[in-house]
Amino acid sequence: MDVNRLLLILIMIATLSLGLFVLSKARRSSINISFFILTINIAMWTFSIFVILTLWNHKNPIWWVRTAYASGTFMATSFAIFSVTFLYEEFRPTKKYIIVLAPLCIIMALVSMSPTLINFNYIDNKITDVKYGNGNTIWTLYEGLCWAIIFYSLFKKLRRGSGIERQRVKYMFLGIVPTTTFMAFTNILIPAWGYEKTVGYGPFFTMIMIGCIGYAIVKLRLMDIRVFIRKGIVYSAFLAGSAITIALLIIGVPYAFPDMGRVQTVIVVIIGSVFIAFMIRPFIQDIKSLIQAFIFKDQKHYQSALAEFALKTTKIYQMEKLIDLIFETVINNMRVKYASLWLKNSRSGLYNLVRSHGFKKDDLKVTMSDNNAIISYLAEVREPIVKEELEKKLPPEIFNGIENDFNSINAQVSVPIIVDDEIRGILNLGERSNKSIYFEEDISFLKTIMNQSAIAIQNVSLHRQVVNMEKLSFLGKLSAELAHEIKNPLVTIRTAFEFLMSDQSDQKINEDFRNFIRLALQETNRINDLIKQLLSLGHSLPPKFEWFNINQVIDDTILLLKPSIIEKEIEINDLRGDHQIEIYADRDQLKQVFLNIGQNAIEAMKKGGKLTIEVIPDFGSDESSEENNVYPEKIADNPYLKSSKLTIKISDTGKGISKDELENIFEPFYTGKISGTGLGLAIVNNIIKEHNGNIKVESIEGLGTTFTLELPTIRSLTHANEGSSISC
Template identity: 30%
Template sequence: MDYLSLSCMITAILSLTLGAFVYYRGRKSIINLSFALMSLSIFVWSFGVSREIVAQNIQIGLFWNRFLYIGAISIPVFFLHFVLSLLNLHVAKRRLLVVAYLITLIFWVLDFTPLFVKGVVPKGSFNYASEPGLVYPFFLAFFFLCVSYSHYSMIKVYHTSSGLKRNQIKYLLVATLIAFFGGATNFLLVFSLIKTPPLGNYFVSIYTLILAYAIVKHRLMDIGIVIKKGATYAFLIIFLLIPSLVLTVFAQKHFFGSINYPFSFIILALFVLATFIFPKFKPGTEKTIEQLLFKGKYDYKKTLSDLSKAMISILDKDTLLAKIINTTTEAMQVEKASILLLNEDKGYYRMQSSRGLDKVKEKEFQLISSGPLIIWLREKGEIVVKEELERSPDKLNIPDMATFLKRLNDMESEVCIPLITRQKLIGIYNIGKKMNGNMFSHEDLAMLETLGNQAAVAIENARLYEDLKKSEAQMRRADRLAALGTLTAGLAHEIRNPLVAIKTFTQLLPERFDDIEFRDHFLKVTSGEVDRICSLVNELLEFARPSEPNFHEDDINDVAEKIILLVDNEAKKKDIKINREYDKKIPPIMIDKEQIKQVLLNLFLNAIEATSENGIITFETGLIHKNNHRDYVQIKIHDTGEGISEDDLEQIFTPFFTTKDKGSGLGLSISHKIVEEHMGYIEVESKVGNGSTFYVYLPLTPDRNNSFARKNLPVVNKTRGNYSATDSHR
C-alpha cells in the first residue's frame, strides 16, 4: 500500500512539473494553457489518492476523497479542450466545450455532497475508499464520453494527417490511452469490482515520460527547444530525485519504524526546488564571488566579452586588428601579440599588426602555407600552447617539431590561436608571455578560443567590406571614364575650333605685322582661345585623375560652372540652351569637389540626352530649410525632355538599371551613393511628356558621424510622381 501511495505522489510531482514548464513557455497559447490545467488536475487527483489510502481516520479520509475528486472531475474536460485545441477544432466545437464545462461545474458542486460520494469505507487493503453516491454513475459516464470522444477525434485526424502532426498525435494517443487505462482501474475499486489495489495507477507515471519524449522529439505543442530543458529536468527527477525519495522513505522506516508521507513530500519538494533554483543562482553567485575575490580575472573576462561585441561593428581592417591586439594584451597583461593574415594571391601568411615586436620584423615576417605550423593549424584547428608543447613534444604528433617550435619562437608566441572561418584558416593570432610570469589557465584558453572564432568572422567581414569598397571605387572610376568618353568627341571639336583661329592669325601675322590694330586683336583673341583650351584640358585632366576622398570647403556655384563648361558643347550639338541661376548668398560648404563634379556631370549628361533639340535645361542653386530641421544647399536641374514613367521612377537609382540601349545603369546609383556620403539626398519629380527635375540636397553643416541624421532624411510623397533616393534604401 505504501508503494502505491508513493507512486501516486511521483505521478503528481511529474505532472505538475511538466504542466508548469509547458505553461511557462506559452502562456498565451490555448494549447499550453489547457495542457497545464489538465496536468494540474492530474496532480490534484494523484496527490489526493496518495493521501486518502493512508488516512488514519474517516474524517481525514473523506477530506482527501473530496479533494482528489476536484482533480478527477476536471481531468476529462481539460483533456477534451487540450485535444481539440491541438487538432485546431476548439473553435468549431465551442458549444460542446461550453456544455462540458457546465457539466463539470455541476459535478464540482455535487462533490461536496453525499449525492456524489456517500462517504469513505475500508475496501480491500485500502484504509479508506469511495462509496459512490446517486450521481456518481453519471460522472463516470461523462468521464468516459469525454475521453472516448477525444480519442475518436485524434484517431480521425491521425488517418488524414502526415509528417510531424501524425507523429505528435501518435505519441499523444499512446500516452493518454496508457494513462486512462491505468487510472480507470480506480473505478473498479469504487464499485467493489476488485479487492486488490488499483495497480493501473503505476501506468499513469509512464504517461508523463511518453509526453516528455514527444515534446522533445516531435515538438508536441510546438514549444521549441526550451521545453527540452523541462523534459530534461523531468528525467532528472525520475532518475535522481525519486531514488533519493525512496531512500528517504526506507530511512524513515528503518530508523523511526513508520513513514511520514507529508515529511517525504516536503523533502522531495525541496529537492525539486533546489534543482530549479541552483542553475538560476549559479551564474550570479559566480559573478559576485569573482568580483569580490578575483576582481582582476573578472575585469579581464568582462573586457574580452565587451571586445567580442564591439568587433562586429568595426569594418576597417587595420582598426579592427589594433583593437583586438590592444584590448587583449591590456586585459590579460601580456607583453607581446601579433596577427598574421593570409595573402591568397601569394600563398603566405603575413604579419599585419603587432604589439611589442620589432616593427622591421612585423613588415618582413611571413609564413608559407606549406609550413608545418600552418598545416597543423589548418588541419587540427586547435590552440597551440608552446609551454605544453615543450613539456610533451610527442603529445601532438607533429612531424617537424623543431621547425614548428622555431616558428613559434620567431613570432615570440606563447599561445598560437588559429583564426578559422568557413573551414578556412584566414590567419593566426599570437600572444606572448604574461607580464607576471603566470601560465595560461584552462579558463584563459577557453576564452581565447571563443575570442579567436569571433575575431575570424569579424576580420573576414572587414576584408569583404574592404573588397566591396575597392569594387565600388572601380565602378565610380568606370563611370567617370564613361562620362569622359561621351564628352571626348565634342571636346575635340571644341579644342579644334580655337586652334583653327589661332593658326589663321599666325599665318596672317607676317603680312600684317606692322598693323598695330591687327596685332592687338590677334593677341587678345589668341590669348583668350588658349586660356579656353587650357581650362578645358585642365578640367578634363582633373576630372579623369584618380583621387582619394578629400573633403574641403568649396563654392558649389564655381564647381557647377566648371562642369557646365565641359558639357556646353554637348548641349550645343542639339541646340539646347543651359540657363543658370546661381544664389550668390550660398557660403562655401564641405564637399569632395571631384565627387560632386561626377554627380553633376551624370545629371547634366542625362538631361541633355533626354531633351530634344532646341530644348532648355535650367540649373539653379539656393538655400532651403527642410522639415528635418536642417539647412541644405539645393541644386536643381530641370529639363524639358520626355520624362520618366512611374514604373521606372522607383528603379532609377538601382544599380545596373537602365532604359538606354547603351549604358551601364551605374550613373545615378553612384551619384546617389556619393550624395549620401555627403549626408545629403536626391529627389526626383517627373511626368511623362513634361520633363524631369532632379534636386540634390547637400547639408550646410554635415555631421558624418551622426547616424541619427543619416536615418532621418526627408522622404518625398511618391503618389504625386515624386521619388526620393532615400526611399529606395529604407
C-alpha cells in the first residue's frame, strides 16, 4: 500500500474520531449531532477516493468515481444543514431546509450515479475520452446552492451573533477558505487539465476544515484567532522543516553509504531525525518572536505588563495605592467600557466597592454579600468565569441568577482574588472598547494579575498589621511616660483642693482662689480627654449596634458645640430637611465622630463663618424588594444586608487644609494645629471603618473644608417596625 492510500485511511479514522469526540461532548446538542453527520459523509467521500486510487491501475473506477460525486453531494448537503443548525442552534428552524434539501440530495445522488454526470473510456489502465453530461451541470448548480446556504448562514451568524459566536464563525471561515481553495485545485481544476490522480490529495485538506470547526464547537474559551494562526504557522513550519530533513535523510543516506544494509540505514535515519528535531527545537521561539514582531504588531504584550506590575507591587505598602495599581493595570491592558473592583470587609463579611470605571455615581450598590450569585459560583469554581461561557455550560435555572447579577453590574467577566483559600476580592469587567471577546490569553492574563494581586494584598495587610502593632507599642510606651507627666498638673489640683479644705472656716472664697480652682478643673478635664483619646485609638472597642434616630444625635452634638458656636458667631446652615432616619450603628461612637469634626470646623473658623450640615438618605432602588422584606429577621446576623446608605456632609468656611496635609490627615498624632494632639480625626476614621463606611475630605485653602461620611444600613421611620426602639 502506497503512502497516499495509507494517509487516506488515517484521515477517515481521524475524521470519524473527531466527529465522535464532538458528539460525546453534548450528545443532545443539535449542532454536535449535525457535525457528526457531516464527518460521516466526509469519511464516506474519503473512502470513495481511496477505492478509486486502489482500482486505478487494475480496473475501471467509473462506478467509484460516480460514488465519489454522490458522497460529495451528501457531504455538501450535510454541511449546509449543519450551517443552518449552527445559525439557529436547534433543529426546529432547520426542518424547512431539510424538507427541501433532503429530496434534492437524493435526486442528485441518483444523477451522480448515472452516465449523465460523467463517463470515460478505460483502456490499458488509462482513462481517456472523459465526458461531462448535463447531469454534471445540474450537480454543479446544486453544489452551488448548498455553498450559498452555507455562506449565508455563517455570515448571518457573524452579523447577529454574540462575541463568542462571531469568533466561532471566524474559526469556521479559517477552516473553510483554505480547504475549499486547495480542493478546487486538486479535485476540479487540475483533473480538468488531465491530471486525474490529484483527487487523492483533496481529503487531506478536509482535516483543516473539520479541525477548526470542531475546535470552535467544543472549546468554550477560544484562543485569539491571530494567536491561533501564529501558532499554526510556527508548528507547520517546524513540521515541514522536520519532514524535509527526514526525507533528505531517507534519500541521502543510501547514496552516501551504498554498502550499508537496510536495517542499518533505518537506524541511522531514525537517530539522525531525532537529533535534527532537537537541534531545530531551540529556534521555535525565535520564529514565534519574528512572526509576532512583523505580522502581529498589535498583539498585546502581556508579559511585559505582568513584569512591570510585579515590580511595582514590591514597592507599595499602602492598600489604596495597591488598589489603584491593580485597577489601572487591568483597565489599560483590557480596554474595557465598564469595570468594578470589590474587596471583602473582614468584619462585616461583605464585599465593598473600592473602584469603578465607566459607571455613574449611583449606578452600583456599595456592597455585595456572599448570597450574590456570582460570588457563590466563584466560591465553587475558584477561577475566572465568563458570562457567555456559562450560558453554554450551565442549566437555565442556575444561569439565570448569575446572568441577572452580571447584568446589574454591566459585567461579562468576573475574576476572583483568592488569599489563604478565601475569596478576598472580585474584579468584574464589562464589554471591551473594541467589541472583541475575552480570549484565552486575556483570561490567563487576568488570572495571573489577580494571583499576583492576592500576594500583594496579603503583604500589604501583613505590613499594616506590623505598623499597627508598632503604633500600639508606641502608645503603650507613651501612656507609661504620660503617667509620670500627669503628676505635674495633679500637683496643682491637689494643692488647690488642700487649700480649700484647710480654709473651711471662711464662708467666702476670694476671686483669686476661684480662678485657681477653675484652672485646676480645666487641667483635669484636659488630661482626662487626652487619656480617653489615647484609649480610643489604642484599644478600640467594637461598635454596639442599635437602631436610633441619626438626626437626634446630630442635634445633641450641636447642643454640645453651641457655646463655641455662639462665641465665634458661627452661622448654622441646616440642610437636613424633614427626613426622619434610623441608622443601625453605635450611637456614642457616631456622636464622637460628629463632635470631633464639628470641633475642628469651629476651630478653623476663627473669625466666624458658616457651618453646613447635610443629610442625604438612599434607601436603595426598591425598598419593597424581596431582600428588604426579609431584612428585619436577618439584621441580628448581618446588619449590612440592606442595600441602603446614608451620606452626611459637614462643611465649614474656614481656612481649609493644604494638599500635603490632606494625605496624612487621618494618621495618628498628625496635626496642623499648635495645641492639637493629632488623634481626633484618626479616631473618626477608625470609627467609620468599623461601621463599614467611608469618609472623604475635600478642601480648598482659604475657602473651607467638607467632610463626607457614607454609612450603610438605614431605614425611614415610616418603615420601622413598631417594636424598634429609637433613642431620641
